[in-house]
Amino acid sequence: MNTQRAVKSTRRKPSARHxxxxxxxxxxxxxxxxxxxxxxKGRARRADIEVELFRFEQTRDTQARxxxxxxxxxxxxxxxxxxxxxxANATLPYDxxxxxxxxxxxxxxxxxxxxxxxxxxxxxxxxxxxxxxxxKKPGMSAADKWKEWLETKPGERPNLIDVKPGKPKxxxxxxxxxxxxxxxxxxxxxxxxxxxxxxxxxTGEKTKASVFCRLAAVVYGNENADLQHYCRELVQKRRSAxxxxx
Numbered sequence: 001m002n003t004q005r006a007v008k009s010t011r012r013k014p015s016a017r018h019x020x021x022x023x024x025x026x027x028x029x030x031x032x033x034x035x036x037x038x039x040x041k042g043r044a045r046r047a048d049i050e051v052e053l054f055r056f057e058q059t060r061d062t063q064a065r066x067x068x069x070x071x072x073x074x075x076x077x078x079x080x081x082x083x084x085x086x087x088a089n090a091t092l093p094y095d096x097x098x099x100x101x102x103x104x105x106x107x108x109x110x111x112x113x114x115x116x117x118x119x120x121x122x123x124x125x126x127x128x129x130x131x132x133x134x135x136k137k138p139g140m141s142a143a144d145k146w147k148e149w150l151e152t153k154p155g156e157r158p159n160l161i162d163v164k165p166g167k168p169k170x171x172x173x174x175x176x177x178x179x180x181x182x183x184x185x186x187x188x189x190x191x192x193x194x195x196x197x198x199x200x201x202x203t204g205e206k207t208k209a210s211v212f213c214r215l216a217a218v219v220y221g222n223e224n225a226d227l228q229h230y231c232r233e234l235v236q237k238r239r240s241a242x243x244x245x246x
Contacts, residue, residue: 025221028053034218038211039189048188056181056219060174067173082109107149172230178220179230185219186212195232 026034031053036044068074089102097103133148134140140148186193196210208214209228216227 026218026223028057031218031221034223035185035215038214038218039185039191043189045189049185052181052185052188053219056177059177063173063177078109082106085109175216175220175225175227175230176233179216179227179234181219182212182216182227182231183234185215193231193235193238195228195235197226197228 028050032046032049035049035053036046039049085102085106089097089106092100092102130145133145137144137148183193185191191211193212194210195213196207197213198209199207201207209217209226210231213226213228213231214223216231217223217225220227
């Protein structure tokens with residue numbers, strides 16, 4: 001008889017309200033249809049909604065690409081690529097390395113990884129080397145610094161640094177952008193910027209969230225998402241801003 005007991009995981013499961021899989025997000029057409037319904041069919045203009053959704057998706061995707069540059073997956077890929085380049089640089093003939101530009105690729109990786117901010121002590125060596133070079137020869141261009149590094153002996157120049165992955169920080173950028181797009185739609189169609197959350201009264205009657213908050217949720221892609229905080233944040237900033245900054 002097997003006496004082993006099942007070991008329960010101690011990892012905390014995220015709340016269902018915070019977990020939205022990409023497959024569960026509304027499509028572009030679904031967002032447009034639901035936004036038209038919220039605003040009013042006789043009032044909403046489909047073209048304006050599509051333009052605002054396109055703007056939201058572009059800014060959201062751009063921010064996601066920027067944040068992914070410092071992710072663990074990117075760091076692991078850079079580390080693997082750097083190790084492979086160093087092995088190739090040590091094994092292949094020197095003229096062949098120059099032909100393929102391996103040294104320059106290593107240099108580019110070192111400079112890029114040094115700017116990530118999550119590096120071990122070897123990155124400090126690269127920064128110190130660049131600072132010393134700038135002090136000795138001020139005003140050097142990036143190409144001149146590359147030539148200087150290439151002409152320096154391997155033992156006297158910093159090697160490819162080893163990057164230490166950092167913990168990704170939770171980001172609500174997409175939700176804030178969705179609230180901003182919803183605000184633009186409300187202003188386009190003359191809708192009041194109220195930030196009422198959906199509630200259930202003691203009698204059991206359900207009340208809808210404000211049009212502003214519902215539009216923000218639809219633009220975000222999850223009509224059940226509670227974006228009241230981000231909508232209210234925008235309204236407060238608008239009220240506290242100077243007349244010329246609104």
